Amino acid sequence: MDQLKRQAAARALEEVRDGMQLGLGTGSTAKHFVELLGERVAAGLKVIGVPTSEATRADAERCGVKLTTLDEVDHLDITVDGADEIDPELNLIKGGGGALLREKIVAAASDRMIVIADDSKWVPTLGKFPLPVEVIPFGLGATRRAIEKAFADCGVSGQMAVRKAKDGHVFVTDGGHWIVDAQLGRIADPASLAKALSAIPGVVEHGLFIGLASSAVLAGGEGIRVIERRKP
Numbered sequence: 001m002d003q004l005k006r007q008a009a010a011r012a013l014e015e016v017r018d019g020m021q022l023g024l025g026t027g028s029t030a031k032h033f034v035e036l037l038g039e040r041v042a043a044g045l046k047v048i049g050v051p052t053s054e055a056t057r058a059d060a061e062r063c064g065v066k067l068t069t070l071d072e073v074d075h076l077d078i079t080v081d082g083a084d085e086i087d088p089e090l091n092l093i094k095g096g097g098g099a100l101l102r103e104k105i106v107a108a109a110s111d112r113m114i115v116i117a118d119d120s121k122w123v124p125t126l127g128k129f130p131l132p133v134e135v136i137p138f139g140l141g142a143t144r145r146a147i148e149k150a151f152a153d154c155g156v157s158g159q160m161a162v163r164k165a166k167d168g169h170v171f172v173t174d175g176g177h178w179i180v181d182a183q184l185g186r187i188a189d190p191a192s193l194a195k196a197l198s199a200i201p202g203v204v205e206h207g208l209f210i211g212l213a214s215s216a217v218l219a220g221g222e223g224i225r226v227i228e229r230r231k232p
């Protein structure tokens with residue numbers, strides 16, 4: 001599996017040109033991309049990156065990739081990031097690693113978002129992977145009730161749980177927020193659900209990435225598939 005992730009990362013790296021400003025994703029697949037990018041930088045490639053998490057910042061620094069912020073550059077050429085699920089419209093569930101907020105800000109500031117994954121992430125319909133919803137701890141009871149109503153309005157339901165870290169304490173995101181993971185099973189209309197969740201005051205962001213990915217690079221036993229998003 002790890003080999004497939006690295007292959008997908010290597011294929012995405014072929015899109016990177018000298019002088020580009022890059023968004024650097026988070027997770028085990030994105031980490032391969034950062035490492036391979038670091039090798040190209042050591043060989044003379046000139047790029048600058050915006051990391052989507054403190055973990056990726058540390059990886060990029062270790063690999064010698066120069067970093068900047070979205071305050072210092074006015075756009076990014078390409079963001080390369082992983083995903084937890086990818087559907088045929090290239091809608092995504094992201095946030096398994098807890099970095100969905102910065103990932104979405106960075107992807108939205110990019111001309112192109114290339115999603116890299118092993119092909120187990122390819123699904124006919126989103127929802128089997130628990131949907132992460134990043135929330136403000138204050139007023140969580142009210143926010144949870146509003147999320148449940150949004151689910152019901154969009155025809156989905158399922159158990160919700162506040163994410164815990166490995167040490168048993170509540171997982172806190174890089175932005176200081178919490179994550180509620182929702183086991184929905186099947187999300188028939190992810191665009192409507194995304195809109196409904198975005199309208200809830202205590203929700204900072206959610207893991208549905210609608211219309212952001214330009215292409216997906218999927219590595220599987222039979223090779224690499226590159227899928228471009230259909231124009232609306």
Ligand SMILES: O=C(CO)[C@H](O)[C@H](O)COP(=O)(O)O
Pocket residue numbers: 025026027028029030081082083084093094095096097098099100103
């Ligand atoms: O969204 C993410 C982090 O917030 C990751 O991209 C997603 O969880 C996939 O991770 P991995 O490449 O380790 O499977």
